[in-house]
Amino acid sequence: MRLRKFWGWGYADEILSDQEESSIEKRILQTFGVDRVDTLEIPKVSDIELPASRISIPNVLKKFLSDDVEERLNHAYGKSFPDVARALLRDFPSPPDLVAFPDSENDLKNIVDWADENNIAVVPYGGGSSVCGGVETSVSEDYRGVISLDLRNLNKILEIDKESRAARIQAGILGPDLESALKEHNLTMRHYPQSFELSTLGGWIATRSGGHFATLYTHIDDFVESTRMVTPSGIIESRRLPGSGAGPSPDRLAIGSEGILGVITEAWMRLQDRPSFRASSSVEFLDYKKALNATRLISQSGLFPANCRLLDSNEALANGAGDGSSHILILSFESADHDVQPWLDRALEIAKEQGGNFESPKSNDEESHRKGSSGNWRNSFIKAPYFREGYVRRGIVQDTFETAITWDKAHDFIEEAKRRTAHAIKEISGKEALVTCRITHTYPDGLAPYFTYGAYATPSSMLDVWKDIKLATNEICVSLGGTITHHHAVGRDHRPNGYDNQRTDGFKNILNSVKLTTDPNGIMNPGVLIDPEGKQVNNWMTLK
Ligand SMILES: Cc1cc2nc3c(=O)[nH]c(=O)nc-3n(C[C@H](O)[C@H](O)[C@H](O)COP(=O)(O)OP(=O)(O)OC[C@H]3O[C@@H](n4cnc5c(N)ncnc54)[C@H](O)[C@@H]3O)c2cc1C
Structure with a gap:
């Protein structure tokens, strides 16, 4: 298996070139007017001394639990700025005691039951791309220890219903594996968060991720048909339906639950046919208010562009999409069924009425779709997490x-x-x-x-x-x-x-009651969203 960086984004062999590193250094000197910059070395596994694991592996679960140092390092943090910074500083005070890799839902259930019986905290781990402390394994002394529960072996498409255009998919599947398996059936989900390469279906559902579509199907929520979740109190499953008015939706408990109620093991997901018609263009505006107005009018027009991304002039400049003199609205439409040029033409008409300038709309092929402002912006978007590491160092x-x-x-x-x-x-x-x-x-x-x-x-x-x-x-x-x-x-x-x-006390009480039902001992991802009843939690953000 290709090794991932334990100290940053992506795979261990994906590091910046010397030229890229020195361009970052030059930029820092210029931007901040300083005359020197200290640079942290990239850490090696052998540089880091981890606290000993506090939990011994029970014989019956030997096959699925690991105390390997590199795995513990890899599962200690997600990929936010402080995660990368702490890893580069070799600061790992609270790694998971063990990392679990169940092969099936039944193994996963046995691991959760064992953790529950032994007061061990469980942090579900998909791709580990969380940027808000979602997979961090620092828990208080109120727990005997903590395990990171990695779903990477639950990574299959289990069933496809071509007629309804939906599939039953295991939660641990990574974005590229999901899309390449669907491609064999000429289908797609087209949910592309920027972290697509190293994030999972279960992680997307648990965090309500936002993907490729700028309108209409913005969140993963829109693609979820039904969910299945293993909780310390048992399995919760919803019925596959295209829509239902039967009371509050049970899927809403799983979607956005961030691992505090249980572990999502699979979901039926709505799919689409692969798009073959495309049309795109970018529009420049000198006035930001008018650019926003055009974006609003297009969003309210019922045209529903796949991409409708407004970059302010500084954002456009920083990403090579413009020279900093104008704000840029990137527009694109796609369909598997019909020519979308008329949709683009109408959106451009709206933009023009608000003072937007654009070149003739781009032709329909994928090649030209990836050129110009939108192509430059896309390339910079993909490279951004790697460049960030150069700055953090x-x-x-x-x-x-x-x-x-x-x-x-x-x-x-x-x-x-x-x-x-x-x-x-x-x-x-x-x-x-x-x-x-x-x-x-x-x-x-x-x-x-x-x-x-x-x-x-x-x-x-x-x-x-x-x-x-x-x-x-x-x-x-x-x-x-x-x-x-x-x-x-x-x-x-x-x-x-x-x-x-932001959350009201009333809603906090409701969340608490649900958690007390699915996770009465408060072992699931303590400290995320709410504090479990009767247990202390650590929040690194508020520690001085
Ligand atoms: C470079 C970069 C770009 C990003 N771009 C985007 C973006 O465009 N859109 C976006 O929405 N987000 C983005 N993110 C944030 C992140 O990728 C998303 O939150 C993503 O949905 C997390 O998926 P994951 O599989 O990596 O989950 P993880 O990071 O492993 O977990 C995230 C949270 O969900 C819980 N969890 C994970 N799997 C399960 C499961 N099966 N059952 C229950 N709980 C679970 C975890 O405990 C944790 O609380 C980006 C992150 C990075 C580093």
Whole structure:
């Protein structure tokens, strides 16, 4: 099996070239006006001393549990900025005692039952691409220990119903394996989060991930037909239905549950035919308000573009999609059934009425779809997590946060969030920062802004700087009326100043009651979303 990086994104052999590293260094010197940069070495497994495992492996589960050091390192963190930073700093105080790799749902059930009987916390692990502390294994002394439960062996498509265009799929399947298996049947799910390569179906469902489609099918929720979840109290399964008015939806318990109620083992997912018609274009605007207005009108037109991504001028510049003089709206349409050029033409008409400029619409083939502003943006998008590591190695806090807001507040919200974030970064780091914004998903009633910033710090100060900025951005999103997350989930990092303020006490009590039913001993992913009753939790975000 190809080895993954335990200290960063992707596979161990995917590192930046010397040229890329030195271009990052040059950029830091220029941007922050400093005359030297300290760089952390990439760690090796042998550099790190882990605390001994506190749990001995029971004979009956020997085949599925591992105390291998590299596996424990690989499962200690997800892939957020502080995860990568702590790994580069060789800081692993709370790795999982053991990592579990069940081969079947029955094995998985036996592992959960054993953990429940022995007061061992269980952290479900899909691809480990969480960027909000969702798979972190730091739990309090109230537990005997903690295991990371990796679903990578539950990775098959179990059944395909071609007539209804749906498939029963195991939760541990990675994005590329899922799509290549569906391709054999000329089908697709077309759910492509940026982390597609190393994230799983179960992780997408548990976090309500946001994918490729900018409108209509924005979240994984839209593709879920039914779910099956193993909990410490037994199995919860919903019925396959295209729609149902029978009370609150049981799937809603699994979708977005972030591993606190149980482990999603499989789901029936809605599929699509592979698109063969495409049309795309990018539109430039000098005025951001008009660009937003065009985005709103297109989102409310019923055209439902597959891509409708608005990059502000700085975001366009940073990603090679423009020269920084205009805001860019990337539009694309796709269909397996019909020519979509008329849809694009109508969207461009709307954009033009708002002052947008564009070249003649692109032709229908995939090749031209990947060129120009949208192609440049796409390439930069794919490379971004690798480049971020170059910055983290040099202590620079390079991070993003995302939210959603209704159209009536959109313009003021975006401007104010950028202003307040830049101000907070200046206060915390002592240096100016640029905060850029792109709109990732749009709805008839609102949109999802996604902010990116870089803040000056050094390898020794970067974690404190990041934490203070994160607490500030959590507060900014929620106090300005947005949500703490549109698609990155809550995990542990989005609770303080964020989800804990956004969620009402009444809803917290409901979540608590559900958790007490499915997980009465509070072993499932403690500290994510809510604190389990009667147990202390650790939240690294609030530790000083
Ligand atoms: C470079 C990068 C780009 C990203 N881009 C996107 C993006 O475009 N859109 C987006 O939505 N997100 C994005 N993310 C965030 C992340 O990829 C998503 O949250 C993704 O859905 C997580 O899937 P995973 O399989 O890696 O889950 P993990 O990270 O392993 O787990 C995430 C959470 O779900 C729980 N969980 C995982 N599997 C199960 C299961 N089977 N049953 C119950 N609970 C489970 C975990 O305990 C954890 O709380 C990105 C992350 C990175 C690092």
